[in-house]
Amino acid sequence: MSELQRVIQARNWMKTNENFLETWHAHVGYDMDLFDSFEKGASVKEVSSSRNLSEELLERWVDVGLQVGHLTKKKKEKVKAKKKMVRYASKASRESVGILLSEMMELHIPTLLKYPDLIRxxxxxxxxxxxxxxxxxxxxxxxxxxxxxxxxxxxxxxxxASIIDFGCGYCGYLSAVHNKYPETELIGVELSREVVEKAKARVSQDIDVRQGDIEDFLESFEGKTDMIMAHNLLYYFKPEERVTLFRKFAGALTKKGSVTIICPLVYAKHGGAFTTAFNTFMSAHDNLYPLPSPETIKKDAGNSGFHVAGMKPLIREGGWYLITLKKNS
Ligand SMILES: C[S@@+](CC[C@H](N)C(=O)[O-])C[C@H]1O[C@@H](n2cnc3c(N)ncnc32)[C@H](O)[C@@H]1O
Known part of the structure; x- marks a missing residue:
């Protein structure tokens, strides 16, 4: 390879990494409520002294923000946050999506950076x-x-007539069903106490949100339900245990029962870049497990008394699918 080609390759990697700078900048701003501090226009000196922050390091963060277009320069050394940053990367904003930056930068990226050690x-x-x-x-x-x-x-x-949402999180799906079909009996099962508390505060009291492990719930569940939701859940279960989980689902369902699964699918038609990265993250942990593929879903469903009624992409670039299973009659 010629010297020029080496330099071009190095430049390409530098250029591709420029996008990372935007995410890093937004993450720091979100984490520290800095876009709020600069919302109405303020100098670095003012913000650093009112919030007791390092003036030098804040200045550097502001410099990057001006370059990536998250901040603009005003008169008299004042700097102002762009409206979209206050709107989407401020904890105080109802439209904020900053939590996604926290997940990427505090959970996913640190894991991926540990990969050399983990592989070795x-x-x-x-x-x-x-x-x-x-x-x-x-x-x-x-x-x-x-x-x-x-x-x-x-x-x-x-x-x-009834739905159980396993790993219900904040019960967004049950809530949507309740708004449209208030007569449906709804139960959410969620492991995290903190999440359960917040879910209860967010949703109607008609939704029965229970704290506990799905396995324990299924063990003691004596009734039958018509529908089960398992949304963004399968990667908490070992691939070889999913068929057992599906069998337990089948046991908890009435004759014509169904399951909705939402999950990124690896080796599917859509979202290869995202799902392989997601899979890399999952496999780096001893308590998270690889994503299913369309084939493993079909196989596990077939071996547990279900057939796949539908498998449709929800978000193509992310490889997220909605899979519907129907109990075999
Ligand atoms: C990725 S979140 C998805 C939340 C929700 N289903 C959604 O799609 O928006 C998965 C949730 O499952 C919960 N979870 C994981 N394993 C569980 C288990 N064995 N029993 C109950 N909940 C579990 C986690 O605490 C987490 O809140």
């Missing part, structure tokens, strides 16, 4: 569910925009 040692990290449960439950709600409508369509078609 064949060791795994432990996913700290207590630390990240609220972040992960919150970021999962971003999918609802795409998923609620097909879920409601499925509910309309299947007309279940």
């Amino acid at each position: 040692s064949d060791e795994r990290l432990t996913y700290l569910s207590d630390k990240f449960a609220e972040i992960v439950a919150e970021t999962s709600t971003f999918l609802e925009k795409a998923a609620v409508s097909p879920i409601l369509k499925w509910v309309k078609q299947e007309n279940p």
